[in-house]
Amino acid sequence: MSQLTYREAVRHALAEELTRDPNVVVMGEEVGQFQGAYKVTQGLLEKFGPKRVADTPISEAGFIGMGIGASMLGVRPVMELMFWSFYSVAFDQILNNAANVRYMSGGQINCPIVIRGPANGGTNVGATHSHTPENILAAHPGVKVVVPSTPYDAKGLLKSAIRDNDPVFFLENTVLYGEKGEVPDEEYLIPLGKADVKREGKDLTIVTYGRPVIQSLVAAELLAKEHDISVEVVDLRTIRPLDIDTVLASVRKTHRVLVVEEQKPFCGVGAQLTYMIQAEAFDDLDAPIGRLCTIDAPAIYSPPVEAEQLPNPQRILKAALALLD
Amino acid sequence: MSKKPSATIEQKPTASNTSHGQAPINAALTQAQKIELFSQMVRIRRFEERSHRAYTGKNAAGGANIGGFLHLYNGQEAIAVGCCSLMGKHDHVITAYRDHGHAIAVGMDTKALMAELYGKVTGCSKGKGGSMHFFSPERNYWGGHGIVGGQIPLGVGLAYGVKYKGHKGSAMAFMGDGAVNQGAVHEAYNLAALWNLPCIFVIENNGYSMGTSQARSSAGDLAKRAEGYGMAWGVCEGHDVYEVRATMDKFLKIAREECKPAVVEIRTYRYRGHSVADPDNTYRTKTEIEDYRRTKDPIQVFQTALIAEGVLTTESAEKIDEAARAEAEAAADFADASPYPTPEDIQKDVYWESDNPDQRTSQGRLFFN
Incomplete structure (x- = not known):
């Protein structure tokens, strides 16, 4: 095991897959000579050369x-x-071409592409740069959507994504890039569509993904220490395919659910989740399903207020306590 | 040369233009190959006419044979046939939604094409694509795309793939004159020129982006915009298959040998509306259509040339036409007799993984109903 940052874990996944498969190429804005806008691709150009690691112009629809x-x-x-906020510039390419070409060709054409980058708020960059489009992407049959929360998950899931024969959209998080975690030295893969119980508990299930996993774990610790409440944290890791079975198993154990997401509430991932939980585990629920989202407005710039707009451990704690009243 | 051929039709003799028949790429054609080019053009024309009849007619149950849109290629046949006749093993084609002609020119079976129009499971996309979405990757034909200009970055990607794999080949990315004002097209131009990708951007300029004439939609010359990207460009007439071949051959050789892109505008005309639903009487006159038909019809032009060359006779041309009509009729009969896909087919061909469950590596639910 090594301690790697989330950024390094993603980089290692890229380097290993570039080494393994000569058909893999890394492309994007500033990924090469600049070493990556967030340094995720640092050193890859030097190691693999410009044919495998290519800088593109600022031209998302084109590239x-x-x-x-x-x-x-x-x-x-x-x-x-x-x-990922720039996906809107390439929307037609992503959701008409990548998502549909297999279907429209009657299964004749595959599109084994990975599109990756950060999708998060919390860095005071305003509404244009803080989109979290996993719900919008996952609404399109034909695509897969992954949102890892830890270095271990990021590496194992990205390697699986690159080997996948369907288009995979991989949503990282700039706030997590510097977070460290244990990553095995030997090669490993994590299958897409497999949730992970990040903390076991018996009183309440928090279903979440991405950075709110980390925040939910902090809240769960506080709930245990200060309120003697035992919280189970289920990290979806992948939005589509969705491991609803792990979610339902946890619900059947704790009977109470709080969905936490760094999404605006309307038509968010949590809306789909709560529908599925009530449809498939209605008799196991002791309370209405709770939901904590980003406060429903464009991302505010003002730094201290943005932290309150997003999920954070205190907001999660309050929402959990309200459910357990 | 008229700058706006659609608005000002020149009176020209119905004959192959000047010396293009003597261009090496055409002089090298055998008689059989010339007849094959002619035959393909006729087959496209008859296929389109038959599909138009199917679209406007009713099936035995009194319903529509063909749903949605139908964008016909009548009048533009020499372009798809001329361009696709130049394809080698590593040359690829992608186009927009007026895609029937290219599909026939790359060798797709007209029965599967007509069945696709009818929404039948025997269609080339199993009834999942429709008129605008024909594909045949084994023939290097990558669609068939519905959004104006959206296919052009994909064409650059095909050219990138050819170059990445070290093949000597090209991608021909076809679009209409309406697509040249889409941002994605310009992003694609820049990438192809910047990275020296063997992509030929072919503008089939039929004079109208839907119902808006070139003069009302595009500033300046269409192909000349290539100069802004340091790309080669050319313009040719699209009613003469010899001229199309001679022009495209020049740019394709540069693409294959030097990995250089180009923009080629091919001036043409469509006889039918933008789609069949287009009333076609608000933006152009019947006289304009008839003038083009009389003086520049690509099939008539080529037929006259081949008769003059002694390759065809009026009788042999008539036989080819009869065979094309019969083929189109057989395609319609096949489509009519074929079954529709079932509701169980709706969720097939969505994911590679769900179609190959024994090789699936992911877990969890892929579908949500």
Whole structure:
């Protein structure tokens, strides 16, 4: 085991897959000479050369579309969006071409592309750079959506994503890039669509993914210490495919659920989750399902207030206590 | 040369233009190959006419044979046939939604194409794509795309893939004149020129982006915009298959040999509306359509040239036409007799993984109903 940052874990996954498969290429804005806007791709250009690690112009519709076209021919492009917020510039390419081409061709064409980059608030960059589009992406059959919360998960899931024959959208988090965690020295893969129980408990299940996993674990610790409440934290890790079975198993154990997401509430991932939980485990619930989201407005700039707009341990704690009243 | 061929139709003799038949790429054609080019153009015309009849007619149950949109290629046949006739093993084609002609030109079975229009499971996309979404990757034909200009970055990706794999080849990315104002097209131009990708951007300029004439939609010359990206460009007439081949051959050779992109505008005209639903009487006159048909019809032009060359006779041309009509009729019969996909088919062909469950590595639910 080594202590790696989330950033290093993603970088190691890229380097290992670039080494393993000559069809893998890394492309995006500033991924090469600049060493990555968030230094995720640092050193890859030097190690693998400009054919495998290519700087693109600021031209998301163009280069994401190019990657999709190349993937149809069997190249396996891993495209970096400097921010997932820029997906809207390439929306037609991502959701008309990547998501639909297999279906519209009657299964004749595959699109083994990975699009990755950070998708989060909390860095005071305002509404244009703080989008969390996992719900919008996952609403499109044909795509897979991954949102890892730890270095271990990020590495194992990204390697699986790169080997996947369907388009995979991989949403990282700039706030987590510097967070450290244990990562095995030997190679490993984590299957997409497998949730992970990050903390076991018996009184309440928190279902979450991405950075709110880390915040929920802090809240769970406080709830245990200060309120003698035992919280189970289920990290979805992948939004689509969705491991609803692990969620339901936890609900059947604790009978109370709080969904926490760094999403606006309307049509968010939590809306789908709460529907599925009530539909499939209604008789196991002792209380209405709780939901804690980002406060429903565009991302505010003001730094101390943005921290309150997003999920944070105190907001999660309050929401949990309200459910257990 | 008229700058806006659609608005000002020149009166020209119905004959192959000047010396293009003598261009090496055309002079090298055998008689059989010339007849094959002619035959393909006729087959496209008859397929389109038959599909138009199917679209406007009713099936035995009194319902529509073909749903949605139908964008016909009548009048533009020499372009798809001329361009696709130049394809080698590593040359690829992608186009927009007026895609029937290219599909026939790359060799797709007209029965599977007509069945796709009818929404039948025997269609080339199993009834899941429709008129705008024909694909045949084994023939290097990558669609068939519905969003104006959206396919052009994919075309650059095909060219990138050709170059990445070290193949000597190209991608021909077709679009209409309406697509040239889409941002994605310009992003694609820049990438192809910046990275020296073997992509030929082919603008099939039929004069109208839907119902808006070129003069009302595009500033300046269309192909010349390539100069802003340091790309080569050219313009040619699309009613003469010899001219299309001679022009495209030049740029394709540069693409394959030097990995250089280019923009080629091919001036053409469509006889039908933007789609069949287009009333086609608000933005152009019947006289304009008839003038083009009379003077520049690509099939008539080529037929006259081949008769003059002694390759065809009026009788042999008629036989080819009869065979094309029969083929289109057989395609319609096949489509009509074929079954529809079932509701169980709706969720097939969505994910590679769900279609290959024994090789699935992911877990969890992929579908949500």
